[in-house]
Each structure stands twice: as C-alpha cells, then as structure tokens.
Amino acid sequence: MTQAVRHEEMRARNLEVVLGAVSRGGPLTRAALAEVTGLTKSTVSKLVGDLVDAGLLAETGPARAGERGRPGVEVVLSGERVAALGLEINVDYLAARVLDLTGAVRCAxxxxxxxxxxxPKKVLGELQALATEVLAEAHRLGLEVAGAALAVSGPVGDGVVFSAPNLGWQDVRAADLLRLPVPVELDNEANLAALGELWYGDGERDFLYVSGEVGIGAGLVVNGTLYSGATGLAGELGHVVVTPDGPACRCGGNGCLETYAGQEALLAAGNSPSLPALLAALGRGDRVARDACASAGRALGIALTSAVNLLDLDRIVLGGVFTQLYPWLSGPVSEVLTTRLGGLRGAPPAMSASRLGGDAATLGAAGRVIHRVLADPAPFLTRAQEA
Amino acid sequence: MTQAVRHEEMRARNLEVVLGAVSRGGPLTRAALAEVTGLTKSTVSKLVGDLVDAGLLAETGPARAGERGRPGVEVVLSGERVAALGLEINVDYLAARVLDLTGAVRCAxxxxxxxxxxxPKKVLGELQALATEVLAEAHRLGLEVAGAALAVSGPVGDGVVFSAPNLGWQDVRAADLLRLPVPVELDNEANLAALGELWYGDGERDFLYVSGEVGIGAGLVVNGTLYSGATGLAGELGHVVVTPDGPACRCGGNGCLETYAGQEALLAAGNSPSLPALLAALGRGDRVARDACASAGRALGIALTSAVNLLDLDRIVLGGVFTQLYPWLSGPVSEVLTTRLGGLRGAPPAMSASRLGGDAATLGAAGRVIHRVLADPAPFLTRAQEA
Incomplete structure (x- = not known):
C-alpha cells in the first residue's frame, strides 16, 4: 500500500467517524467532536470544513461574515444538499419519497x-414517471439525490423480484427495468419497512416488524441492525407452518401462515371483496368479518410463538394491512402468545401497530441510501471539489 | 481520561489485536504481524515479547540461547500456560474437559x-469433585485455568437454570452452587455446543445447531457469531409449534416439536425403555422403532421449515441424540424440507450429523473462556509480571 493510498483511506475513515458522530449525537461543536472521536482538534476542523463545503454538514446559529469555523459554533447534518429517493410498489399504489440527510421528507x-x-413493464414504467417527477422537484429544491431504493413485497435478491405474491410477479429484473438517472437498489418491503421503523419510528433497536399483505413478510432488527440471513431471504413469516395439513399454499407446502392470515385468505373468510369493505364490515360489528380476523389473529399468534421461541423477541410491530386491522387482530394474537409463551418466558413480547403505517417502506428505502452516504461520505467531497 | 489510563487502554487494545492476528492467521513473524496489524515493528516486538513472557504466545522452531526475538522467528498461540475448563451436566453423564489456548484437549x-x-445439590457436588480432579491434573501439567463454563440443557440466564427438562430442574442457581477456584459461567447446552461446532468442528460460520435431548434446543451461528436474542433465550426449537392442537407440552402449549421429537416422545412411540434400546431396535430393523423415528423426523422437518423461512439457514447440524439417530431421522426430515422449501428457495439447506457428537458442549464451554482470554489478554500479563 502506498503512503498516498493509506492517507486516502485514513481520511475516508475519519470523515465517516466525524459524520457518524454528528449524525448520532449532533449538534456538536468542533471541540466536542474532537473529544468524542479522539481525533485532534486541527484534524476535526479540517474534516468539518470539508464536510460543510460538500453540503453534508451545516453550522447552526446565525451565520456571520468571517466567523465560520469559530470554536463555539455547533454543526449538524445538513438538509440542503444530499438526499435519497425511496420507492415502493404496493398492491394498491406506487409511491416515491425524497428524504434529505436529516431524515426530513422533502417531496413525495x-x-x-x-x-x-x-x-411488470407497465408498472415499472409508471413508477419511473412518478420517480422522475419527484426527482425534478428535488432538483428544484437544490437537492442532489444520491441514489434510490425500491421496496417490493416478497423475496428479492440481486435486483430480481423472485416472487411478488401481491403483484403476481415471478423473476422480474425490476432494478434493470427501472431507468433512472441515479443508481437503484431493490429490497424486500418488510426489510425496508423494518428499517423505516428503526430509523424514523419509535426508537426501538430490537423488534420483529411484520408486514401483512397478500404475502406476509417480516424484518428482524437486532441491536439496530437488520438480520437478513444466509442469502438475504430471512423473515418469510408467511411460510412458517401453522398446521402441517392445512390449506395448500402457493409455496408448495400446506398450512403456512399465509393461507390463514394473508390478505386473500382474510378477505375470503370475511366474505369481503376488498380491504376497505372488510374494514367497513368490522366497523359495523359484522360477525363474519370479526370471526375472520380472530382466526387470522390466532394463526398469526401460532406463527409468532414459533418466531419468539426461535428468535427470543421482546417486541413485535404489526405493519401493512395488519396496522389497520390491529384493533381486531391484536386480542386473538395476544391470547395465543400469552398462553403459549407465558410458561417459559413469564410474559409475551410487547406488541404494537406500526406508527408509520404505509410510509414505513419508502422511509426505510430512502433511509438505506442515506445511511450509505453517512457511512462513506468521501465520494461526495470529491464531487463537490470537482464541481 | 488521564494520559496513563489512555495509554493502558491503547496497550490493552494492541495486545488484543496482536493476539487475535496470531490466533486467526498464525504462525506469523513479527514483521508479518506489523504488516497485518498496521502497528510499528517496534511496538509489535514489545507486545510479542510481553505475550511470550506471559505464556500466551510461543516462538516456533528450535529455541537457541540469545536468539529470542530474531526477526525470522514465527510466533503461535502457546499451549503451555493458559487453559480453560468446559463442564457439562448431561442427562446420562457429567463431563469436564480442559483445553489449552491452541484448542488442544489437555485433560478430561x-x-x-x-x-x-x-x-441439584447432589449432581453439582459430584460435578465439583470431577472438576477438582481435572483442575489438579491441569495444574500438574503446568496449566493455569482461566475460568470455567458449564453447559446445561434448557433455558438459563444470570447463573440460573430456569428449566432443565432433562434433569427435572427448575430455577436452580447452578453457578453459585458449584464451588470452584476459578470463575464459573453458565450457558445453554445448545448454544455452547453450537460454539463448539463453530470453533472446533467443520469450519462453517453459518448454521443452526440442533440439540436433541429430552428438550430440543438450538444454537444459531451467524457469520461466526452466536445469535442469542433479546434475553439470551433464542433457539427454543423444541417449542416451535408443529400442530396447534397436538399433545400437551410441559411449556403450557400444545403440539410443540418436543411433544413429537423430544427423547421421551421418541422412546414412547418407539416402545423402547431407553435410547440404547431404541438404537438396538433400529439396528435390527424394528418397524415400530423406525416408524417412531420417521414421524419424529417429519415433525422436526416441519419445525425446521419454519426456522429456515424465518432465519434463511443454509446449513443445519443435528446434535445430541439426533446424531446417533441421524441415519433414521435424516430421510424424513429432508423429505419435508424439500417439499416445503423447494418452491421458494430452490433447494433445502444442507444437513449433517454433528461430527463432535457429545463432545461439542464441553468444547464450546472451554472455548468460550479461551475466546474471552484472547479478546482481553491484558490481565494475564499483569499477573505474569506480579508472579
């Protein structure tokens, strides 16, 4: 390794350290940053200056001519330059959302x-149009969008949607089909929504996020990190076995959770043509609709019992359509968890409805890009210097 | 933080870095260590010298008077001074095993x-006598035992065995009841056996280790690290639900895996008074015994299907009594996994019998202490200097 390469690596690492410290603990003065990071004050001053120039950090308080960089001024993440695009293909809508570095939604x-x-081509074409509009708006706001992430329900990998039960898609190269002027990555909706909850939700760092849709996915967050498994396919809660000889499932098995609590099973059992119809029936106390939710809830309770026994969860967040159905689902789920987990664990895990609801996935998608920028800011400094 | 404290911390960290590099990649020369760690050659020389003096590192090749520390000599972990004690209370035996720093079994x-x-008091008293014998032998070999870890089947935490179904124990303060001249920590047998497989087994870094006993536990190893969950109770595979309205389980639930594939269920279904009797019946082709294994295997396949869907496992190791029963269990398990996972995943995870068998838990227990020494060697240097 040459001296110059080593110096570049060291600088990249120090930029990350300073930006990370501000992101977690800001606003901070340069002196406080030196203490937190263990770097010298002069190194910190240089790095902060470069990060401010690149638009990644901003100084707080009124800017006064000739006073930039004075010791008492605090720095925070800047919302004025770098941003990220979160995209979602949901069964009922397409969504795009631009977040700046501070996590504020700037346009959507x-x-x-x-x-x-x-x-797939038609849907991705419409999403592309929607994303292009939002990118133009971001540009007008003076934002530079660093990248995009797209959330799709179902197992994905290497830019390919292996199976999206909501959409009826199989093996769709979604990341390639979506032509945007920024790099696009693809991830599972439940994983991205779990990250959305982690970064922009209640501040919990350990939980299982359950996404109820036509399929049922889950994102496991452990100590602030998403657990994604050997091949990125962890969290297939919908195919946890509830009854081995139950109804046939599209996966080839029988009695998977999805056959009891997936949206199609729920609507069929609730004798409702759509989710709004089911919600309306539930609202007026319709017995068939309530029974459908209760039995879906018990099946979800069984699958979550298995999940808690394996993963030792102490918090479960219900998202997707389960957020709206929470008032009717949560009782039956809790009952099963209490009966089955009380003996070994004393108490079942805490459970709540997602506070972010349908926004969780696009927030997590944009957040993933933002966290990548924060983890490796060096390229943005180079670009700012070249510009 | 004073300058002296900061210096001590830096030194402790550098000792760990050097020891870790040798542990992972040794034998290494001092020059190679400097390159790998990024420390200066003179710092490495000083640290290596201290680690050799403390008996944690040794130089390879013939020692020649006055030549210690010459540049070409390689250093390795030393098996001559520091060691660790692994203990297990199994349903059929008590075991103690001393490993040195290189992972070699020195006495057992x-x-x-x-x-x-x-x-509990009687069993722990006998274990104490056994451990004392083994510690005396280790002392005769010139080994200094840094600590002990005790493996017990079932959920444990803070030195307490919450429930050991093999033994019929409830809430036993095992770590306190065992009086030994070294610190004793307590952990779940499946977790420690999983670590044994990780450190002294086939070299795989991602797998689920399944321990079949009266209860059925599991240890999940992800990227070389044990996943232990929010409260250390992860891996309760025995209470993953196989059939919601199945036989009553001692946990308060119904149809847990344990009620189908736990040792008692297996022996009852196989019409055998003991595991050796069951194995003998299997060996002579007894139909009832084989059917018992096949249906336990199918139940295990169901529970593992749920585990694979949640955790995205690509390797499963069957341990405990399942190791001996592997020839009769593995077919039915594989069949279920292939049917239920083929659609979503293409292929089921690889499966094998534990190669370490009954030794996995004591190896993992001693290994846990050894890894703690390698992660924080500074106290051993202080002791060596005071001696």
Missing amino acids: ARRERDNRGSR | ARRERDNRGSR
Whole structure:
C-alpha cells in the first residue's frame, strides 16, 4: 500500500467517524467532536470544513461574515444538499419519497392504482414517471439525490423480484427495468419497512416488524441492525407452518401462515371483496368479518410463538394491512402468545401497530441510501471539489 | 481520561489485536504481524515479547540461547500456560474437559450417571469433585485455568437454570452452587455446543445447531457469531409449534416439536425403555422403532421449515441424540424440507450429523473462556509480571 493510498483511506475513515458522530449525537461543536472521536482538534476542523463545503454538514446559529469555523459554533447534518429517493410498489399504489440527510421528507408523490396481476413493464414504467417527477422537484429544491431504493413485497435478491405474491410477479429484473438517472437498489418491503421503523419510528433497536399483505413478510432488527440471513431471504413469516395439513399454499407446502392470515385468505373468510369493505364490515360489528380476523389473529399468534421461541423477541410491530386491522387482530394474537409463551418466558413480547403505517417502506428505502452516504461520505467531497 | 489510563487502554487494545492476528492467521513473524496489524515493528516486538513472557504466545522452531526475538522467528498461540475448563451436566453423564489456548484437549474426565429427576445439590457436588480432579491434573501439567463454563440443557440466564427438562430442574442457581477456584459461567447446552461446532468442528460460520435431548434446543451461528436474542433465550426449537392442537407440552402449549421429537416422545412411540434400546431396535430393523423415528423426523422437518423461512439457514447440524439417530431421522426430515422449501428457495439447506457428537458442549464451554482470554489478554500479563 502506498503512503498516498493509506492517507486516502485514513481520511475516508475519519470523515465517516466525524459524520457518524454528528449524525448520532449532533449538534456538536468542533471541540466536542474532537473529544468524542479522539481525533485532534486541527484534524476535526479540517474534516468539518470539508464536510460543510460538500453540503453534508451545516453550522447552526446565525451565520456571520468571517466567523465560520469559530470554536463555539455547533454543526449538524445538513438538509440542503444530499438526499435519497425511496420507492415502493404496493398492491394498491406506487409511491416515491425524497428524504434529505436529516431524515426530513422533502417531496413525495403517490399514485393509487390496482397492481394485482399487473404487467411488470407497465408498472415499472409508471413508477419511473412518478420517480422522475419527484426527482425534478428535488432538483428544484437544490437537492442532489444520491441514489434510490425500491421496496417490493416478497423475496428479492440481486435486483430480481423472485416472487411478488401481491403483484403476481415471478423473476422480474425490476432494478434493470427501472431507468433512472441515479443508481437503484431493490429490497424486500418488510426489510425496508423494518428499517423505516428503526430509523424514523419509535426508537426501538430490537423488534420483529411484520408486514401483512397478500404475502406476509417480516424484518428482524437486532441491536439496530437488520438480520437478513444466509442469502438475504430471512423473515418469510408467511411460510412458517401453522398446521402441517392445512390449506395448500402457493409455496408448495400446506398450512403456512399465509393461507390463514394473508390478505386473500382474510378477505375470503370475511366474505369481503376488498380491504376497505372488510374494514367497513368490522366497523359495523359484522360477525363474519370479526370471526375472520380472530382466526387470522390466532394463526398469526401460532406463527409468532414459533418466531419468539426461535428468535427470543421482546417486541413485535404489526405493519401493512395488519396496522389497520390491529384493533381486531391484536386480542386473538395476544391470547395465543400469552398462553403459549407465558410458561417459559413469564410474559409475551410487547406488541404494537406500526406508527408509520404505509410510509414505513419508502422511509426505510430512502433511509438505506442515506445511511450509505453517512457511512462513506468521501465520494461526495470529491464531487463537490470537482464541481 | 488521564494520559496513563489512555495509554493502558491503547496497550490493552494492541495486545488484543496482536493476539487475535496470531490466533486467526498464525504462525506469523513479527514483521508479518506489523504488516497485518498496521502497528510499528517496534511496538509489535514489545507486545510479542510481553505475550511470550506471559505464556500466551510461543516462538516456533528450535529455541537457541540469545536468539529470542530474531526477526525470522514465527510466533503461535502457546499451549503451555493458559487453559480453560468446559463442564457439562448431561442427562446420562457429567463431563469436564480442559483445553489449552491452541484448542488442544489437555485433560478430561467423564462420569456416567443417570441425572433424571436428580437433586441439584447432589449432581453439582459430584460435578465439583470431577472438576477438582481435572483442575489438579491441569495444574500438574503446568496449566493455569482461566475460568470455567458449564453447559446445561434448557433455558438459563444470570447463573440460573430456569428449566432443565432433562434433569427435572427448575430455577436452580447452578453457578453459585458449584464451588470452584476459578470463575464459573453458565450457558445453554445448545448454544455452547453450537460454539463448539463453530470453533472446533467443520469450519462453517453459518448454521443452526440442533440439540436433541429430552428438550430440543438450538444454537444459531451467524457469520461466526452466536445469535442469542433479546434475553439470551433464542433457539427454543423444541417449542416451535408443529400442530396447534397436538399433545400437551410441559411449556403450557400444545403440539410443540418436543411433544413429537423430544427423547421421551421418541422412546414412547418407539416402545423402547431407553435410547440404547431404541438404537438396538433400529439396528435390527424394528418397524415400530423406525416408524417412531420417521414421524419424529417429519415433525422436526416441519419445525425446521419454519426456522429456515424465518432465519434463511443454509446449513443445519443435528446434535445430541439426533446424531446417533441421524441415519433414521435424516430421510424424513429432508423429505419435508424439500417439499416445503423447494418452491421458494430452490433447494433445502444442507444437513449433517454433528461430527463432535457429545463432545461439542464441553468444547464450546472451554472455548468460550479461551475466546474471552484472547479478546482481553491484558490481565494475564499483569499477573505474569506480579508472579
């Protein structure tokens, strides 16, 4: 390794350290940053100056001519330059949302449409149009969008949607089909929504996020990190076995959770043509609808019992359509968890409905890009210097 | 923080860095260590010298007077001074095993006894006698035993065995009851056996280790690290639900895996009074015994399907009594996994019988102490200097 390369690496690492410290603990003065990071004050001053120039950090308080960099001024993440785009293809809508570095939503768009059994090219084309609009708006706001992440329900990997039961898609190269002027990555909706809850939700660092849709996914967050498994396919809660000889599941098995608590099973049992219809029936106390939710809740309780026994969870967040169905689902779920887990664990895990609801996935998607910028800010400094 | 404290911390960290580099990649020369660690050659020389003096590192090749520390000599972990004690209370035996820093077994003892429904004080008294013998032998070999870890089947925490179904124990303060001249920590047998497989087994870094006993536990190893969950109770595979309305389980639930594939269920279904009797019946092709294994295997396949869907496992190691029963269990397990996981994952995870068998838990227990020494060697240097 040459001296110059080593110096570049050291500088990249120190930039990350300073930016990370401000991100976690800001606002901070340069002196406080030196103490927190163990770097010298002059190194910190240089790094902070470069990060301010690149638009990643900003100084707080009124700016006065000639006073930039004076010791008492605090720095925070800047919301004025770098941003990220979160995208989602949901069964009922397409969504795009731009977050700046501080996590504030700067612009967003959403288009209601029924994506069931849709053609991938058509849907991705519409999403591309929506994303392009939002990117133009971000540009007008002076934001530089560093990248995009797209959330799709179901197992994904290497830019390919292996199976999206909501949409009826199989093996769709979604990341390639979406042409945008920024790099696009693809991830599972439940994983991204779990990250959304982690970064922009209640501040919990350990939980299982459950996403109820046509399929049922889950994102496991352990000590502030997403657990994604050997091949990125962890969290397939929908195929946890509830009854081995239960109804046939599209996965080839029988009696998977999805056959009891997936949206299609729920609507069929609740004798409702759509989720709004089911919610309306529940609202007026319809017996069939309530029984459908209760039995879906008991099945979810069984699958979550297995999950808690394996993963030792102490918090479960119900998202997707389960957020709206929470008042009718949570009782039966809790009952099963209490009966089955009380003996070994004393108390069942805490459970709540997602506070972010349908926004969790796009927030997590944009957040993933933002966290990547924070973890490796050096390229943005180079760009700022070249500009 | 004073300058002196900061210096001590830096030194402790550098000792760990050097020892860790040798542990992972040794033998290494001092020059190679400097390159790997990024420390200066003179710092490395000083640290290596201290670690050699403390008996944690040794130089390879013939020692020649006056030549210690010459540049070409390589250093390795030393097996001559620091060691660790692994203990296990199994349903059929007590075991103690001393490993040196290189992972070599230096002395061991095992006492066959039936620990079913045993009095904790009596069993721990016998284990104490066995451990004392082995510690005396280690002392004769010139080894300094840094600590002990005790493996017990079932959920444990803070030195307490919450429930040991093998033994019929409830809330036993095992770590306190065992009086030894070294610190004793307590952990779950499946977790420690999983670590034994990780450190002294096939070299895999991602797998689920399943321990079949009266209860059925599991240890999940992810990227070389044990996943232990929010409260250290992860891996309760025995209470993953196989059939919601199945036989009553001692946990208060119904149809848990344990009620189908736990040792008692297996022996009852196989019409055998003991595991050796079951193995003998299997060996002579007894139909009832084989059917018992096949249906336990199918139940295990169901529970593992749920585990794979949640955790995205690509390797499963069957340990405990499942190691001996592997020839009769593995077919039915594989069949279920292939049917239920083929659709989503293409192929089921690889499966094998534990190669370490009954030794995995004591190896993992001693290994845990050894890894703690390697992660924080500074106290051993202080002791060596005071001696």
